[in-house]
């Protein structure tokens with residue numbers, strides 16, 4: 001049965017970003033939101049992982065205990081949730097509603113399990129995959145980011161291999177962007193979203 005939990009949500013069509021950990025999703029999304037702050041809003045996920053230096057509770061994630069998150073999931077508060085690299089992650093209904101209430105394009109940054117689960121709902125987003133140029137470059141970016149233990153890094157690289165295979169499946173994503181040169185990737189991203197950006201800008205000027 002399809003999950004109709006998002007039926008009551010309104011506003012512009014959301015955009016789901018996915019792709020291997022380290023591919024550059026956050027880097028691209030932060031640029032996009034900064035340049036178009038009246039157009040896009042970020043769906044702040046919940047996670048049981050610890051905050052990284054510089055991350056802020058309520059802005060980057062809602063950092064919660066596994067017990068609290070599991071209770072909220074059991075209570076039906078999440079659109080989707082997944083276990084990734086030893087931690088729980090999930091998109092709450094409230095996170096998406098908070099963005100849609102402002103008539104902004106809601107951006108979700110989620111893993112491949114999340115993509116599959118969102119496809120079972122009525123959210124109807126556009127699906128964009130951000131891919132690294134190669135596994136070697138991905139590993140270098142993750143190591144240079146200096147945020148992961150060796151164990152977490154290996155789990156992420158393993159998930160990345162699976163992710164990169166699945167993302168080739170026909171129809172999984174509307175747009176695939178290879179993030180090699182950052183400025184080129186950002187230009188391609190803006191081009192892919194141009195129509196949606198213009199729709200929101202037009203709606204805002206005529207309201």
Ligand SMILES: Nc1ncnc2c1ncn2[C@@H]1O[C@H](COP(=O)(O)OP(=O)(O)OP(=O)(O)O)[C@@H](O)[C@H]1O
Pocket residue numbers: 019020021022023024025026027028141142144145179180181182183185
């Ligand atoms: N085009 C690029 N060229 C070189 N380095 C990049 C590029 N894009 C991103 N990076 C760097 O690669 C690292 C990983 O990027 P980022 O954290 O944005 O990835 P992510 O896909 O959001 O990862 P996660 O899913 O783990 O949150 C960061 O240190 C970032 O500065």
Ligand SMILES: Nc1nc2c(ncn2[C@@H]2O[C@H](COP(=O)(O)O)[C@@H](O)[C@H]2O)c(=O)[nH]1
Pocket residue numbers: 018019020021045046049080081082084089090091109110111112113114115
């Ligand atoms: N299914 C979901 N995946 C999510 C969510 N929020 C983030 N993520 C994904 O988790 C990994 C790791 O993120 P990190 O911040 O620990 O590096 C990455 O692929 C994210 O896209 C979510 O709510 N649901």
